[in-house]
Amino acid sequence: MLLSSKALQISRLRSAGRCLKISGWVLVPTYLVMLAAIYAAFLYAPTERVMGDVQRIFYFHVSAAIVSFAVFIGVFLGGIGYLVTRDRFWDSLAASSVDVGLFLTAIVLTTGPIWSKPAWNVWLKWDDPRVLTELILLVICVAYVILRTAFPEGHRKYAVCAVFGIIGALDVPIIYMSVHWWNTFHPVVITMSEVKLDPMMQQAGLVALSAFLLLALVLLLQRVSIRLHDMITKDILKNLREQE
């Protein structure tokens, strides 16, 4: 990487601008699809027989959960990208993916009780495999943030966080499998997946999933852009201070 500092700054500014522009394009479709999802979930989909209207939160709950798994792809790619190129864009990608992951796991763990309290009379069902999995994802995201704050700015911080991100992302499928098997061998919960046989419910589910994917994308792009702009601002301040 033989770029001079000025060229690096300009390249970062361009990346930040590009991310912001793309997020702008995706924003309107996101709004529309989210509106469609809300309509589909609350009006279009039929009322579930056993649980009633409370079940409707299910569409957002499950979509957020699926996307919260998907963001770890961003963490993984960002980690590898940074280790190979030492370009902080990749570090921003990884850290922003974790931010979005935190947001989504929080949604899952708050919408869950809205559903499980009326259904099972308990706020958080610990032996539910999906709650457990989501909780572990939350834990990994929080651990990443703690790791980030423990280091001063510099290559070591980004490299260490990249490695932890890679390890965490590799762990996600293992977590899913082990919790899934744990539930299969000693089932605690009647899975709700049998309920979603109704084609209208399936359609609503797909719309909700698309909405959350787009939402995650918008948030990711904006977070990356903010991080890149932050870097540039700090660089400029540093240069100004050195010139004094």
Added chain:
Amino acid sequence: MRVLGQIWTMAAKDLTLTARSTHSFLTTLFFALLILVIFNFAFQPGVEATRLSLPGILWVALLFPGIIQLNNSFQREQEQGTFQAILLSPVDRGTFFLSKCLSNWIFLICIDMFILLAFTVLFNPRVTLRFLMVVPIILVASAGFTAVGTLFAAMVVSLRAREVVFPVLFFSIIIPIILAAVSATQEILLREQLEYVGKWIQILVAFDVIFLSAGFLVFEYVVVE
């Protein structure tokens, strides 16, 4: 084969050094014993509820001394400056990682066997031939702890808040090992049929392979500035 030789040279050095300053090793053993004693008070022995919790008790008792051991993997190297000396040598950084994993795993196993013995004495589980099946579970699970712990120890070696940050990182990642190990131990200790032990061991082995490989590949990036 030179790589194997290098791994053994470095692991043997760690074993030699620990044998010469047994202080910290013995202290870790004593700490492990203390945890079991505390559990003995926290859970009433002889009560059915305790019997059901035995697998969990065993694995928590195995985990905590392990954390201390793993967190300090590179302390000696860091304090005495030999970390740099090893990095300066032509030894591949991944090889360095594997050698540290090997010596850590050997220490962990020694501590674990001691804990298993103390556990048997304090909690009186039925010691049959089947009980000994816990041993291979411990061996495989410890390998997983070691892989993750050694990598993270190198990551946080220079942090002042190392003692707190390391457990946070470590626990977030090894949850699947705990799940698999405790579930397998539950079957061995508490159930009549052994249906799923094989599956759990598969998960443990998969974990070990994945994280030893991952650690081997990324260690370079953790230690070079």
Added chain:
Amino acid sequence: MSERFPGALELSRVTHNYGSVTALNSIDLALHRGEFCVLLGPNGAGKTTLLKILATLVRPTEGAMSWGGQFPERHQIGYVSHRSMLYEELTGFENLLFFAGLYGLDPATQRANQLCDEFGLSKSKGYKVAGYSRGMRQRLTLARALLHRPKILLLDEPFTGLDQHGYRTLTTVLKTLKSKQRTVMMATHNLKEGLELGSRILILDSGRLVYDVERKTISMSELEAAYFGNISQEVEGE
């Protein structure tokens, strides 16, 4: 560049930042075979960082390093810092044996013994390093650095904290290396030693190379003037 200086260790536009602090700023340097380079400069100038980059312990933020067109290999490099980098609970001999093993030296015991003799450690090689004096540690550190007969030796303020005996041993070793035409770069605070040993004098200040001359072209007073003239440190009292 490697065509102009065959067999030279080259740094090209090397910059290194620790977070927001710039330790080295666009360093261009070619170290020729057989040169004894002395690196002078105040604390914080970036000497340690430069040596660590040459030793491949640190990868610079920007810039490139090459030896004869390729990245230098670790078995060609020897490095001595003011830390002894030895295992306290192993004996001197065991330390050398261990590192000889890492460098793939065969037979390791023979080489370890040879170096113990060369550095006057034959009597103490069976004792743990924890009991060694500073001078003995320094000698053992040097022995470790020279185990694998490195093509280039890097020393970071090796005279720090040495007693007279250690000082004399180190100077003798360095003069021997110089006469054998080994490539050496030594960072030091001591202008007198630098002038005595070096064939090329470099001054580093605030991450920049501000002075670079052949030893034979200057005298002590000229060097002092150059050093204090080029260094942008504030003098106390002003």
